[in-house]
Every structure is written in C-alpha cells, then in structure tokens.
Amino acid sequence: MKRHRVLPGFGLTIGWTMFYLSIVVLVPLSTIFLKATSLSWTEFCVDVLAPRTIAAYKLSFGASTAGAFVDSIFGFVVAWTLVRYEFPLRRLVDVLIDLPFALPTSVAGITLTALYAENGWLGRWFTPFGLKVAFTPLGITVAMAFVGLPFIVRTIQPVLEDLEPEYEEAAATLGAGRLQTFRRVIFPTLLPALLTGFALAFARALGEYGSVVFISGNMPFRTEVVPLLIMSKLEQFDYPGATAIAVVMLAISFTILLGINGLQKWAGRRLMAS
Amino acid sequence: MSIELRNIRKTFGDFVALDNINLRVATGELLALLGLSGSGKTTLLRIIAGLETPDAGEVLFHGADATTRSVRDRNVGFVFQHYALFKHMTVFDNVAFGLRVKPRVERPVEAEIARRVHKLLTLVQLDFLADRYPSQLSGGQRQRVALARTLAVEPKVLLLDEPFGALDAKVRQELRRWLKRLHEEIKITSVFVTHDQEEALELANRVVVMNNGRIEQIGTPEEVYHRPATAFVHNFLGNVNLFHGRIENGKVYLGDTAVDVDRAHASASGNGKAVLALRPHLIEIITRPNGKPSFPATVISVNPAGPQVKVELVAEWGDAVQVDVGHERFDELAIAPGARVFLRPKEEKLFVYQI
Numbered sequence: 001m002k003r004h005r006v007l008p009g010f011g012l013t014i015g016w017t018m019f020y021l022s023i024v025v026l027v028p029l030s031t032i033f034l035k036a037t038s039l040s041w042t043e044f045c046v047d048v049l050a051p052r053t054i055a056a057y058k059l060s061f062g063a064s065t066a067g068a069f070v071d072s073i074f075g076f077v078v079a080w081t082l083v084r085y086e087f088p089l090r091r092l093v094d095v096l097i098d099l100p101f102a103l104p105t106s107v108a109g110i111t112l113t114a115l116y117a118e119n120g121w122l123g124r125w126f127t128p129f130g131l132k133v134a135f136t137p138l139g140i141t142v143a144m145a146f147v148g149l150p151f152i153v154r155t156i157q158p159v160l161e162d163l164e165p166e167y168e169e170a171a172a173t174l175g176a177g178r179l180q181t182f183r184r185v186i187f188p189t190l191l192p193a194l195l196t197g198f199a200l201a202f203a204r205a206l207g208e209y210g211s212v213v214f215i216s217g218n219m220p221f222r223t224e225v226v227p228l229l230i231m232s233k234l235e236q237f238d239y240p241g242a243t244a245i246a247v248v249m250l251a252i253s254f255t256i257l258l259g260i261n262g263l264q265k266w267a268g269r270r271l272m273a274s
Numbered sequence: 275m276s277i278e279l280r281n282i283r284k285t286f287g288d289f290v291a292l293d294n295i296n297l298r299v300a301t302g303e304l305l306a307l308l309g310l311s312g313s314g315k316t317t318l319l320r321i322i323a324g325l326e327t328p329d330a331g332e333v334l335f336h337g338a339d340a341t342t343r344s345v346r347d348r349n350v351g352f353v354f355q356h357y358a359l360f361k362h363m364t365v366f367d368n369v370a371f372g373l374r375v376k377p378r379v380e381r382p383v384e385a386e387i388a389r390r391v392h393k394l395l396t397l398v399q400l401d402f403l404a405d406r407y408p409s410q411l412s413g414g415q416r417q418r419v420a421l422a423r424t425l426a427v428e429p430k431v432l433l434l435d436e437p438f439g440a441l442d443a444k445v446r447q448e449l450r451r452w453l454k455r456l457h458e459e460i461k462i463t464s465v466f467v468t469h470d471q472e473e474a475l476e477l478a479n480r481v482v483v484m485n486n487g488r489i490e491q492i493g494t495p496e497e498v499y500h501r502p503a504t505a506f507v508h509n510f511l512g513n514v515n516l517f518h519g520r521i522e523n524g525k526v527y528l529g530d531t532a533v534d535v536d537r538a539h540a541s542a543s544g545n546g547k548a549v550l551a552l553r554p555h556l557i558e559i560i561t562r563p564n565g566k567p568s569f570p571a572t573v574i575s576v577n578p579a580g581p582q583v584k585v586e587l588v589a590e591w592g593d594a595v596q597v598d599v600g601h602e603r604f605d606e607l608a609i610a611p612g613a614r615v616f617l618r619p620k621e622e623k624l625f626v627y628q629i
Binding site for chain 2: 164166167169170171172173174175176177180184185188189267
C-alpha cells in the first residue's frame with residue numbers, strides 16, 4: 001500500500017539527490033577507479049606498496065587523526081566558552097572561528113611556516129627544547145589542526161546551546177559534582193556531535209594540500225603526505241601511479257568515515273526522540 | 275524535615291519576583307504553591323532547592339540556616355516539569371544515577387544499587403521498563419521515572435515544579451491520586467508548584483496562594499476555598515463573578531441595588547469602593563423581585579450541557595454575570611436568551627472586599 005507523507009515530493013527529491021550525487025561525487029570518483037584499472041595487478045601493487053607510498057599513508061592518516069584529536073579537545077573548549085560565558089568581543093571571536101574556512105589554504109600554510117620556522121615568532125620558543133615544528137610531522141599536524149578547528153566548534157555549538165540547564169540542575173540535586181555532571185551527563189549528550197565534527201575535521205585534514213605543502217618540507221619518507229605524493233607523481237606524468245595511490249586512499253578514507261558514522265549512530269541512537 | 279523561609283526577597287533586574295516571603299512547611303506536610311505564571315512560585319521552589327539564591331532573607335532546614343548551603347548538600351529531591359531525564363541513559367541508569375555519583379565511601383555496591391533501583395521502580399510501577407530509554411516512554415511514565423530517580427537518594431524534602439503540567443488531563447488525574455497515596459506512604463516533606471487550583475485543592479494539606487511575588491493566603495484547601503482572604507484568591511479558586519460597587523453606611527451598592535453587608539463574610543466597613551465576589555452557583559435567578567435584595571439582568575445565552583445549566587447574563591449596569599442553575603430549577607424558570615430576570619445573591623455566602 002502506498003504510504004502518504006505529509007510532505008510530498010519524495011520521488012522528485014530522491015531522484016534529484018541521486019542525480020546530483022552522481023554528477024558531483026560518483027562519476028569523478030569512479031573515473032579514478034577506471035584510470036587505475038589501466039595498471040596490471042602487479043604494477044598496482046608495486047605503486048601502492050612502495051615504501052615511500054606506505055610512509056606517506058602512515059603520515060597522512062597519523063597526522064590527520066592527531067590533528068582531529070587536537071581539534072576535538074580545543075574545539076570543545078572553544079565551543080563551551082562561546083556558548084556558556086558572556087565576555088567582551090564574544091561575537092568577534094565567534095566570527096574568527098570561521099576564518100580557517102575562508103582563508104586560502106596556501107596563505108595559511110605560508111603563515112604557519114613563517115611562524116613555526118626555527119627562527120619564527122613561535123618556533124623560536126620551541127628551539128631551546130630541541131623541538132622542531134616546521135618541516136616535521138608535528139608541523140603537518142599543526143596545519144591540519146588549523147584547518148579542522150571550525151568543524152568541531154560548529155558541530156558542537158548548536159547542540160551545546162540546546163542543552164537545557166535543567167539536566168545539570170537535576171544532576172546537582174542528585175548529588176553529582178561538576179566533574180561528574182560533565183562526564184556522565186554533558187559529555188555523552190555531546191558525543192554524537194563531537195564525532196561528526198571529528199569525522200569532518202579528519203576528512204578535511206586528509207585531503208589538505210595547500211597549507212601542508214609549505215610547512216611539511218615534502219621530504220620523501222619523512223614529511224611527504226599522500227596528496228603531495230600524488231602531486232609529484234602527476235608532475236612526472238605518472239597518471240596511473242597517482243590514481244592507484246588515490247584509489248587506496250579513497251578506500252581507506254571511506255572505511256574510516258563509515259566506521260565513525262556507525263559509532264556516531266550508536267552514540268546518537270539513544271538520544272533520538274521517538 | 276521542616277522548612278522555614280524568612281523575609282525572602284528576589285529580583286531579576288527591575289522585576290520583583292519575590293517580595294518578603296515568610297513561610298513554614300511542617301515535617302511530613304504536602305504543601306502546594308499555587309499561582310499564575312510569573313507569580314514567583316517556581317522561583318520560591320528553586321530557592322528552597324538552592325538552584326537560586328535569594329537577594330535577602332533566610333532559608334532554614336530543620337531550624338538550621340541553609341541559605342548558603344549548595345544544592346548538592348541540601349539533600350532535596352527536585353522533580354522538573356519536563357522530567358529532565360538523562361536521555362542517553364536507560365530508566366535503570368537514570369534511577370541509579372544519584373547512588374552512583376555518591377562519594378566512594380558512601381556508595382553502595384552495584385548489587386545493592388540494583389536492588390534499590392528495582393525496589394523504587396516497583397514502587398512507581400515501572401520495573402518492566404528498566405531497560406528502556408526515556409524517549410521510549412510516555413509522559414506519565416517519564417515523570418514517574420523522574421520521581422523514582424529523585425527518591426533514590428532518599429531526600430529529606432521533595433520539591434516538585436509543575437510535576438503534571440506537561441501531561442494530558444486524564445494522566446494528570448491518575449498521577450495526582452497516585453502521588454497522594456505515595457505521600458501518605460512515605461510521609462516526606464513535600465512542596466509542589468502548580469497553576470491548577472483543582473490540583474492544589476485535591477492534593478495538598480495546605481495551599482499557599484501567590485500573586486505578584488507575594489503570598490495572598492496560606493490555609494487548608496477548605497479554608498482558601500470557602501474563606502478566601504482576598505478578591506484575588508476568591509477569583510483564582512474557582513469561577514466567580516466580581517462586581518465593582520461601593521459601600522455606603524454599611525450597605526453595599528451594586529448599581530442602584532443595595533445589598534445588606536452585615537451578613538457578609540468579609541470585613542467591609544466604612545465607606546468607599548468595594549468588590550463583591552459571588553460564585554456562579556450562589557446566585558439565584560428569580561422572575562420577579564420578592565422583596566429581598568436583587569438586581570435586574572438580561573439573559574444572553576444558555577448552555578444546558580453539563581451537570582448544571584450555565585446561564586450567561588448581563589447586569590443592568592453592564593457587568594457580565596455567570597450563574598449556574600440546577601436543571602430542575604431551569605425547567606421551572608423556562609428562560610431563554612433575551613429574557614429579563616432578577617438575580618438574588620444568596621446572602622449568607624456574600625464576600626465583599628474593600629479596595
């Protein structure tokens with residue numbers, strides 16, 4: 001039997017969604033797979049399993065994960081401060097959060113490199129401790145954290161704003177301390193949003209090119225991320241090699257994002273109103 | 275545990291939410307704070323709980339000053355209008371919350387927690403829902419879970435903020451009776467806030483009627499209903515016709531009709547403006563004057579659906595009047611819209627308030 005919906009147009013919208021998704025996402029991505037098939041299985045494996053490629057994969061996924069984690073912690077604090085406290089220039093700070101979105105990534109890259117170079121404004125304070133930021137994996141993580149921060153803040157902020165004070169009041173009347181209230185009541189409520197933010201920041205960091213290219217120094221085996229490796233393959237006209245690496249990157253990313261999505265569903269299921 | 279409030283004052287900016295409130299709640303009592311929204315009743319409840327601090331005045335628990343004591347240390351249970359159940363926890367975990375956050379030395383072992391939670395869930399008749407999440411329950415069930423969660427920490431005082439406000443009429447009735455039985459069983463000092471006069475009169479041992487941040491009257495449900503202290507209380511508790519008239523030489527005048535004030539309940543003396551309050555069932559409709567004070571009125575509409583016939587009239591001087599008449603008497607009168615009749619207050623129940 002046909003179910004009647006309050007809002008008509010299901011057929012039209014799902015059709016449009018599929019069509020749009022195909023043109024914008026699926027078709028371009030599938031050409032990558034098609035191009036990769038021009039390689040034989042052995043050639044594919046040689047490209048993908050080359051030590052330099054493996055090193056780049058490790059760096060890309062490692063730094064992205066680290067960057068997203070850093071963002072999760074600081075983004076949480078920023079969102080909390082923006083929502084919970086009134087302070088001068090709060091609106092201005094709120095707008096600043098989005099700047100990493102708007103700033104051309106190369107500008108961000110150059111700025112961060114200059115700041116964190118050994119004699120840079122920030123880098124010089126690390127040098128005495130033998131800590132190098134620019135041209136190391138640490139620098140890459142910093143750049144990735146920079147571009148990913150807005151995702152965490154903007155996903156948590158609305159949920160935090162909607163969090164009624166009575167949940168905290170209820171916890172307090174039941175004898176819970178502030179830390180217990182945070183850990184047992186507030187944090188679990190925000191977890192789905194936090195996971196969404198984490199996934200977005202992670203995905204953004206993974207594909208980040210512009211800001212990383214400057215601060216990384218692009219040393220093979222050490223500070224070469226996957227997008228850079230792909231770029232250098234392209235510059236040598238090794239198109240099949242570049243697509244092979246991209247295919248694996250895509251597959252792993254998809255799996256990870258699917259995993260986070262599942263986790264988020266699990267955390268969010270209980271919060272859904274029936 | 276008894277609660278005492280002394281000279282409590284609370285303002286929000288320019289708005290005076292509570293103005294010099296003095297109140298004593300006896301141990302084991304079930305007290306209702308009754309008032310319209312904005313009357314300050316919820317603020318008063320939150321001050322007792324420690325969720326709000328008064329600008330001036332003292333809160334005493336069992337004779338000891340608790341004004342500055344934190345919410346955690348007050349040992350009060352608070353039930354919120356919208357339940358405030360933790361959505362990410364099952365019913366069981368919600369009820370167990372208060373026990374699990376206790377300091378390690380006081381915390382019961384998990385088996386003991388489980389035993390107590392099940393006992394409480396049985397008390398609120400919801401043990402079969404222990405594994406559900408709040409979103410899977412109905413409103414009435416959620417409120418009972420919230421109550422069980424509150425009782426788990428064995429509070430000395432139970433505070434309920436419009437506990438049935440978000441429920442539909444049928445469920446509200448049911449929960450009301452259930453709460454009354456529960457209170458008789460566990461005898462915990464309880465204060466609840468409501469804007470529903472019926473709820474307050476049915477449930478409470480004593481009712482505190484509040485208006486504009488002040489207490490209008492404190493008394494048993496019978497007292498506040500039958501011997502209201504002010505026109506506000508009279509108007510608020512049940513339907514009432516309020517007539518603006520004047521007092522002259524011991525007589526109350528409504529328009530040109532004099533009503534004998536000697537037998538009136540309230541303290542009207544001297545001359546001046548006055549408000550006369552008459553409940554709809556305490557006015558008699560007669561077709562012609564019979565010598566006793568009465569005033570002419572015109573029937574506007576008649577609604578016979580219900581236990582009594584509701585007759586809307588308009589008095590000669592323009593005030594609308596509502597009168598409830600028994601069906602038999604109504605048939606005798608045989609009145610229809612447009613009919614000219616006379617209204618006679620049943621004098622022994624006359625309330626006059628000077629203004």
